[in-house]
Amino acid sequence: MTAIDAPEARQATPEFEALALRQERRRGFLLALPAWIYLFLFFAIPFGIVVVYSFATRTSRGGVALSAWNLASYERLGEDIVRNVLVRSLGLALLTTVICLVAAYPFAYYMTTRSTRVRNLMLVFVMIPFWTNFLVRNYAWRLILAEDGPWNTTVDTLGIDSVTGWILDLPSWIAPDVLVGWMADVPEPLFTKLAVVLGLVYSFLPFMILPLYASIERIDSSLFEASRDLYASARQSFLRVLLPLSMPGVVAGSILVFVPSLGAYVTPDILGGGKEVLLGSYIVTQFGTARNFPFGASLSVVLMIVMLTATIGYFRSGGRNL
Amino acid sequence: MTDSVRTQTSQRVLGLHAVFVYVFFYAPILILVVFSFSGDRLVGRWGGFTFDWYGEFLDNEQLTAFHDGAIWTSLKVAAVSTVIAVVLGTLAALSLERFRFRGQRVFDALLYLPIIIPDVTMGIMMLIFFSEAITFADTYLGFEFAKGLKTVVISHIAFNISFVSVVVRARLAGMDSRLEEAAMDLYATRWQTFAHVTFPQILPGVLGGALLALTLSLDDVVVTQFAAGPGATTLPVFVFSLIRRGVTPMINAVSVVMLVASLLLIALMLLADGLRSVADKSS
Numbered sequence: 001m002t003a004i005d006a007p008e009a010r011q012a013t014p015e016f017e018a019l020a021l022r023q024e025r026r027r028g029f030l031l032a033l034p035a036w037i038y039l040f041l042f043f044a045i046p047f048g049i050v051v052v053y054s055f056a057t058r059t060s061r062g063g064v065a066l067s068a069w070n071l072a073s074y075e076r077l078g079e080d081i082v083r084n085v086l087v088r089s090l091g092l093a094l095l096t097t098v099i100c101l102v103a104a105y106p107f108a109y110y111m112t113t114r115s116t117r118v119r120n121l122m123l124v125f126v127m128i129p130f131w132t133n134f135l136v137r138n139y140a141w142r143l144i145l146a147e148d149g150p151w152n153t154t155v156d157t158l159g160i161d162s163v164t165g166w167i168l169d170l171p172s173w174i175a176p177d178v179l180v181g182w183m184a185d186v187p188e189p190l191f192t193k194l195a196v197v198l199g200l201v202y203s204f205l206p207f208m209i210l211p212l213y214a215s216i217e218r219i220d221s222s223l224f225e226a227s228r229d230l231y232a233s234a235r236q237s238f239l240r241v242l243l244p245l246s247m248p249g250v251v252a253g254s255i256l257v258f259v260p261s262l263g264a265y266v267t268p269d270i271l272g273g274g275k276e277v278l279l280g281s282y283i284v285t286q287f288g289t290a291r292n293f294p295f296g297a298s299l300s301v302v303l304m305i306v307m308l309t310a311t312i313g314y315f316r317s318g319g320r321n322l
Numbered sequence: 323m324t325d326s327v328r329t330q331t332s333q334r335v336l337g338l339h340a341v342f343v344y345v346f347f348y349a350p351i352l353i354l355v356v357f358s359f360s361g362d363r364l365v366g367r368w369g370g371f372t373f374d375w376y377g378e379f380l381d382n383e384q385l386t387a388f389h390d391g392a393i394w395t396s397l398k399v400a401a402v403s404t405v406i407a408v409v410l411g412t413l414a415a416l417s418l419e420r421f422r423f424r425g426q427r428v429f430d431a432l433l434y435l436p437i438i439i440p441d442v443t444m445g446i447m448m449l450i451f452f453s454e455a456i457t458f459a460d461t462y463l464g465f466e467f468a469k470g471l472k473t474v475v476i477s478h479i480a481f482n483i484s485f486v487s488v489v490v491r492a493r494l495a496g497m498d499s500r501l502e503e504a505a506m507d508l509y510a511t512r513w514q515t516f517a518h519v520t521f522p523q524i525l526p527g528v529l530g531g532a533l534l535a536l537t538l539s540l541d542d543v544v545v546t547q548f549a550a551g552p553g554a555t556t557l558p559v560f561v562f563s564l565i566r567r568g569v570t571p572m573i574n575a576v577s578v579v580m581l582v583a584s585l586l587l588i589a590l591m592l593l594a595d596g597l598r599s600v601a602d603k604s605s
Contacts, residue, residue, distance in 0.1 A: 027512075028421025032429055035414035035483055039432050042480045046451035047435075050443075053450060107343050110336040122340070124592070129347045131591070132584045134541050135558050136577045139565060140350035143357060143574065149366025150353055202350070205343075234332070263440025265544055270565055280442045287449060287548075297450070300443045311438050 053297035064293045073298035086302075089279035092193065093261035096200040100208040100257045101250065103201070108212035108249075109242075123213070130206035138199050138270045145195055145271070196278075199267040204260060208253040215249025216242070255314045259307050279303065351581065358574035365569045375575035385560065385576065390553065392560040399471065399546075399556055400539035403478035408532045410479070411486025412524075418487070419494040420502075436484040445548035448477045452549065469551030477549040478539045485538060486531035493527025529594040537587050540580075 054073055057065045076082055111122050129137065145151050219242065227237040243250075265280035272278065279299065286296025358376070362369025379385060385392050417423065418430060436444065452473050459465055501523070505515040543558045550559065557580065564573050 024421060025423045028417045028423035028426075031413045031417035031421065032423065032426075035410040035433070035487070036425075036429060038410055038483060039436070039480065042451070042476055043436055043447075044432060046447035049450050049454060050447050103343065106336050106339050110333075110340050113333070113336075125344060125347070128585075128588055129351070131537060131588045132351070133558070133577075133580045135543055135561060135565075136354070136580050136584070137350070139561075139573065139577055140354040142565070142569070143366050144350055144353055146364070146366035146569070148364050150357075153367075202346070205347075259438065260440060263442050265442045266562070280440070283442055283446065287446060293450065296446065300446050303440055303443055307438055307440060307443075311434075 050297045050300055053294055054301045056294045056297075058292050058294050073294045076295055077298070077302065085277060085279055085282045088277060089262055092197060092200070092278065093258050093264075096197055096204065096261045097208075097254050097258045099197065099201050100205050101254060104205060104208040104212050104253065105250075108209055108216050111213050112217045126206050126209050130210075134203060135266060135270075137203060138267050141195070141199050141202060142270050193272070195271040196268050199271040200261045200264060203264075203267060204257045207256040207260075211252040211256065212246065212249040215246045215252070219245045252314055255310045259310050262306060263303055354574060355578055355581070358571070358578045360571065360574075363571065365571050365574060375571045378572045379575045379579065382572070384555075385557070392555050392557045395471065395555060396540055396557040399474050399478060399554075400536050403475050403482055403539050404532055404535040406475075407479045407482030407486050407535050408528060411483045411531060411535075412490050412528055414483065415487040415490035415494055416520075419491050420499070433484050433487055436481040437488065441542070441544040444477075444481065445544045448473070448480075448545060449548040469549065469554070471550075471554045473549045473551065474546050474554050474556065477545050478542065481542075481545065482535040482538060485534050486528075489531035489534055490524060490527045493524045493530075497523050526594055530591065533587055533591045533594060537584070540583065540587075 052066065053064060055069045055071070057068045057070060057072065059065050077086070111119055114122065143149055223245070224237055224241055227241045228234075232240065263280050264278070265284060268278045268281055283296050283299045283303070286292045286299065290296075357366060357368070359371050359373070360368050361372040361374065383391065388394060414429075414433060418426065418433075452469050456467060456469070459467060497520075501519050502515050505519045506512070510518065541558060542556075543562050546556050546559050547562070550556070557576075561573060561576055561580070564570070564576075
């Protein structure tokens with residue numbers, strides 16, 4: 001009886017339902033409102049100002065004139081110096097991504113072949129470095145690679161200078177010309193491109209392992225076994241079954257490593273000695289010593305466009321579900 | 323026969339690779355801890371066991387002074403920004419997971435941006451925004467303010483809201499919404515449903531989000547550097563400038579302290595995770 005007396009039950013008409021729906025919408029909107037307002041004020045507006053700045057003109061005193069809108073800052077992107085910075089940053093971010101992928105794939109695959117208990121333990125020990133202070137982790141490499149540090153001491157004691165020298169020289173064989181120029185004649189491992197790549201790999205490797213593991217773990221292992229039963233070689237099984245099925249993880253992991261590597265600022269500064277040659281520090285310079293806000297803003301916009309494109313790709317690949 | 327031998331060998335190679343990955347992850351951290359006890363004036367050279375650098379760290383007024391030392395500044399910023407971000411982020415997560423409203427998709431996208439934006443870009447945004455806001459307030463609103471602790475807190479909240487909401491949303495998505503429906507069918511009001519059903523269920527997610535926000539706030543260098551004014555130097559900003567100016571072994575000691583703080587937060591996080599699985603089992 002009571003249920004029938006309830007006002008909701010009596011008024012379950014189309015009008016009432018529409019009203020309830022409207023109320024429900026308003027409740028949702030009101031809940032979201034504080035965060036809406038906050039992000040609008042302190043994220044969307046700053047975002048917009050950077051875009052506006054990128055079309056402004058630098059005054060002779062290093063200020064910003066908004067009156068004359070133009071594309072001058074974007075035209076500068078074609079200059080040799082700027083193009084070199086962009087190509088170099090892209091190259092380094094790409095190299096970092098490839099190294100992470102090659103190192104993470106077998107690791108993630110191995111994880112999926114272990115028991116649940118071991119898996120969870122392995123996961124926790126991948127997460128710990130990922131949560132550990134970023135600055136400290138990069139600084140640790142600075143200490144290791146320092147002139148009198150553990151790396152050089154070990155190399156000297158073992159007398160393997162020629163071997164490590166050859167390894168340090170390796171990127172110059174595979175990297176494009178702009179990279180080589182920066183890498184030439186560096187006697188110490190610290191403050192080289194390789195040190196920067198090492199630091200980036202160290203910082204972002206968990207970003208590659210986690211989505212790869214998630215996507216390999218989902219693959220029905222009987223598919224892989226079936227291919228082996230049907231006389232596919234290990235290589236064939238990997239290339240034709242495992243790899244295509246784990247592609248969402250590969251794409252997601254690559255984007256998660258590539259984007260922060262491209263915009264990296266702290267790692268190149270600590271391990272690359274702050275030479276103003278990578279995109280992140282180049283942008284910062286525009287707001288510091290160079291005092292060219294519009295140009296710095298246009299570089300930031302370029303970085304944002306790359307990032308947004310990559311993120312859309314990430315969602316398309318189903319990365320959000322990983 | 324040969325096949326199983328081959329499988330065994332490949333498993334062994336993969337296992338060895340995994341060991342190598344873990345050594346790569348943890349050896350640098352261990353080396354750092356060891357060298358924080360080294361007596362030599364050069365950061366990377368061993369010179370006998372000593373606690374001197376920890377002593378120097380404790381004596382450093384800029385770091386440890388009560389109220390305005392870098393450590394206190396960091397803790398204050400992290401605490402305030404976490405509390406506000408947790409409230410706003412949780413509300414946002416609830417609205418997105420449990421309601422349909424106009425502008426939802428735009429809100430969702432806006433909420434994702436602070437997560438994916440490179441921190442240099444976010445830093446630049448804050449730098450320009452606050453300088454424009456200061457001019458605007460001075461000319462049109464007739465009050466003056468300068469960059470300081472408040473602007474740092476504002477910028478940290480801006481990125482933390484998003485991270486909190488992602489964590490809480492994941493928790494809400496995994497929660498059975500029939501529980502809430504059942505409560506409301508049994509005449510619980512919306513508020514009662516939230517207080518007695520929804521909130522206890524998502525609490526582990528809220529705690530997880532709060533710990534993530536704390537970690538990110540305590541970690542941040544780049545955004546803070548651009549949003550901060552004089553007198554608002556956080557610990558990471560201070561350490562970053564020390565590293566740039568030239569390395570003294572005291573940095574090793576400070577780094578180890580930061581490392582221990584990170585590990586404590588991780589331990590808490592694993593504990594919150596344990597709570598989550600306990601909560602899942604009991605429901």
